[in-house]
Amino acid sequence: MSSATPTEPAPGTPDPAERRPVRRALLSVTDKSGLVELGSALVESGVELVSTGNSARTLADAGLPVTRVEDVTGFAECLDGRVKTLHPAIHGGLLADLRKESHRAQLEELGIAPFDLVVVNLYPFRETVASGASVDESVEQIDIGGPAMIRASAKNHPSVAVVVDPAAYPTVAQTVRDGGFTLAERTVLAAAAFAHTASYDVAVASWMNSVVSPAGVGFPAWTGSTWEHAADLRYGENPHQAAALYRHWRPGLASAEQLHGKEMSYNNYVDADAAWRAATDFTDPAVAIIKHANPCGLAVVTGGADADVALAHRRAHACDPVSAFGGVIAVNRPVTAEMAEQVAEIFTEVLLAPGFEDAAVAVLTRKKNIRLLVMPADTQADPVEFRAISGGVLVQSRDRMDAPGDLAGAWTLACGQPVDEATLADLDFAWRACRAVKSNAILLARDGASVGIGMGQVNRVDSARLAVERAGDRARGSVAASDAFFPFADGLEILLAAGVRAVVQPGGSVRDAEVIAAAEAAGVSMYLTGARHFFH
């Protein structure tokens, strides 16, 4: 409930379609792009410009008439710019509800002129933190006066139009020329403005809570994240579910550029995310083919050239050509024409990559159904992962393949002879590839490619069976990886019976001795990583 004493009845709602002319504008922007063009357009429309320090200088240097904020407040900017616009002569002009006779009279009495348009963008706080700046430097980039002006004008949108996005300047200039903003337009601008300051404050509060003492093992007492609506999706996981895509500020799949194909679906995004995660676990050229968030083929060309993505794709596809039908493919190198020719032969839902050769685009765009996505160059995996649960959210650091036990050189040979270099490379591949498979995961590999994958089973024995069955004849002589220890020897025995010649697994079961003895009896080398990679 408001504590203000109403001096007159609440004003009636104006006609939402009526345009309110813009006569006086306040411009205060850190990002000066488009400022002069906007200022010129406003001046041409007869608008008086009022502006802060460097923004005013930029406008004046371009020969535009501009009133400096200091000349309005009678108070010089001070404390290194910490106080510029925080003054009643500015905020009175932003907050006066011009629908009210009493507010208009008070402005008159106080000698304050109202603003009709406010253009503000904020100090680059997030970018400053991301650059590795010190706490003091980051704090200095917390904008105070800007959000105050944005929130004041957004609250007062019946009288003021507020603009926070430089991309909107051309539309703003045209609207001013056309006679000003309607109430409906000012309301839309206000909603965007509140979202802008809310998202800015969430970034500040999340950072500051991570700087001060954490709540638990390195996690802050408070954390937040904001997302912007990017697209409505046709439906969710099933046709009766509504769905939309929201974008985080960190570049990734949600901001990938779609070069071709039908609209991405909800399930396409889920699978594309899993595919990208799998392909980018490798530094050498690698291809992952995903169905229902699980790989049905993964391959790497160790020490290969970029052009070897075609070979990686052939090998990944050969793993399970039946399941690869309608798959989502991710590659960690630009798609070549050779790879494109191969992919074009197979019905594929999505192909995502850091880029596409022109010739590859020419080949693939002949297929009307395939979606081609270019991942942003600065895509980084989020350092933490969130998973919504009823009434809360689980947060964990991302599962990286960089634990000491993830390096083949650090593994312990539990039994059998040390394997040769090529076999060790295959075990290393299998270990990495296995991480992309939903638990319980068993992955058989040879020559840098998966040949049989058992995924998502509720016991390890069934996963082993599935992997062996899918590998068929290729199981004999292959190597195997298990994402977690064998609780009993039974799962391993299926692999041994199929002719697997080397195994890598975390170890750590109370029955390790039994499991290792089974491998030893079969003459199979078994390596223990000491690291586990469950993926649920």
Ligand SMILES: NC(=O)c1ncn([C@@H]2O[C@H](COP(=O)(O)O)[C@@H](O)[C@H]2O)c1NC=O
């Ligand atoms: N403190 C204030 O009174 C204040 N008023 C406006 N600002 C910010 O100053 C920037 C513009 O400054 P300049 O025009 O000097 O480049 C804008 O990002 C605006 O949000 C302020 N600075 C930050 O708090």
